[in-house]
Amino acid sequence: MRRKQIISVCRHLYKKGLLVSSEGNVSAKIGSSKILITPSGKRKGFLTDLVVVSLGEKRTPPGASVEYPLHREIYRVRSDVRCVIHAHPPFAIACSLAGVSLRRPFLAETSIAFGTIPTLPYRTPSTVALAKGLGRSIRNHSAVVLGKHGAVTVGATLEEALDRMEQLEQVAKIACLAQLMGRLPWLNKKELKALEKIRQRL
16 A cells, blocks of 8 residues: 555556656655665656665665665654655755745745754765755754755655745745845744644644
């Protein structure tokens, strides 16, 4: 079932334009020491199979996504995470290129759902440096924008990670539109404090 769910999520991401061609990668834990991960170089909208990888592998196994180090590091630092999605949502990437940070919330829903969404400085894709940088940030966040690259969301389920990726791109889209229309008004401290109380109750 998990295999079919990952393939379905990849096709959904493709249809929504959150990744194209062979971009992006998705994984899910099976048991405590292995993951199912998308293969390298395969079109996600037409995916038919996945790769099983032991989290004990220090190097990317043949056939597995080249971003395996990124997934491995997330599972290492977050025992509560069971699923990871790395996509290339265009509006989130556009925000990183334009220097528009999503860290400071400007929407109530964003504050409740994420708290904050950090943007990491650019690091070369598929490298240990990228994995380590993301590992430090993902400890306290469920969504992270990778500067000049893409975004990563995590969750206890594939549905949760997918919802967060869609929400992240929606936030980025609204930010881009607001900037085009004039300005991006942030939530003030009093508003954020009230929203944080709601977030803690959920």
